[in-house]
Amino acid sequence: MTRKGTPRHTIRRLLSAAFAVLTAAFLAAPPATAQAVPTPKEFVSYLDLDCFTTTAYQPPAVALTLRHINPVLAGLPPVQVTLGPREQLCVPVAKNALFPPSTVLPYLRFVDLSCYRVTGPQLDRTLSLRHLNPVLANVPGFEATLITPEQLCVPVAKNGVLPPDDVLSVVSHIDLLCYGHRNNPAINTGLTLTQLNPVLTGPIPPRSVRVTTARQLCVPVQKGGDEIPPEVLDVVRWVDLEKFDLISPAVAQVPLTLRHLNPVLANLPAEELRITGPAQLAVPVAKNGAVPPG
Secondary structure, eight states: OOOOSOOHHHHHHHHHHHHHHHHHHHHHSOOOOOOOOOOHHHHHHTOEEEEEEEOOOOOOOOEEEEEEOSTTTTTSOOEEEEOOOEEEEEEEEEETTBOOOTTTHHHHTTOOEEEEEOOOOOOOEEEEEEEOSGGGTTSOOEEEEEEEEEEEEEEEEETTBOOOHHHHHHHTTOEEEEEEESOOOEEEEEEEEEEOSTTTTTTSOOEEEEEEEEEEEEEEEEETTOOOOHHHHHHHTTOOEEEEEEEOOOOOOOEEEEEEOSGGGTTSOOEEEEEEEEEEEEEEEEETTBOOOO
16 A cells, blocks of 8 residues: 655655755845945035043054145144053044934944044144034034144944944944144034933933033044045044033043054053043034045
């Protein structure tokens, strides 16, 4: 008496064939697409940094040659600086719950900059500054006469949380040289700041602050030995941030470990710190009407 149903060997053949089809389909499937690089206008207009004072630290005294890369200042001679004490850690925030678009948020949430005291030659250059972020679009612009460099802000990662490779390829090349300026207007504007980086979204809840006096203009530079890919240079050369003083409630003294991301400083040791208090807010501006394209 023959057994009814499909023979076992037939079932095995069908399963093997199905497995082969699925395997072929998996191997032929295109890889996951990388995050598209945002336009300069998207990237810069939503880049706001909450700058905290930190516990003291003196890094190795590395000498650096900096070249201005923004079109407005690109003709200036290189600036020679040496890293001094760390003064601030600047981390990404959203203002008044206006979050960056989904095309740019994956990048901006990983823009963490550690700022070190530097000195350099006097510039004595007057620039017209205009706000780019929509929240401050109605705040009048002003003229700032740059004097001398005061800080160099360089990209870092916090507590070992590294950005994805496509994001890292952009944020690792954001270096800002911050100049003090003679005229320091005040805007006296109230804002709500919300942390964007995953390391700080829990420890530092949204808080209300008042933005007061303009103190520094931070402009993009390229460190000697740093090879910036052309598509990345097209974005980071437009990162101009004006630092304003803040009146803010106290924040948690979060312990952090920093690791340098830019290739030129990648061999520097990790840095331990605690946030000791809010200090400034860095907001995006355009210089002399040269607005980021896109």
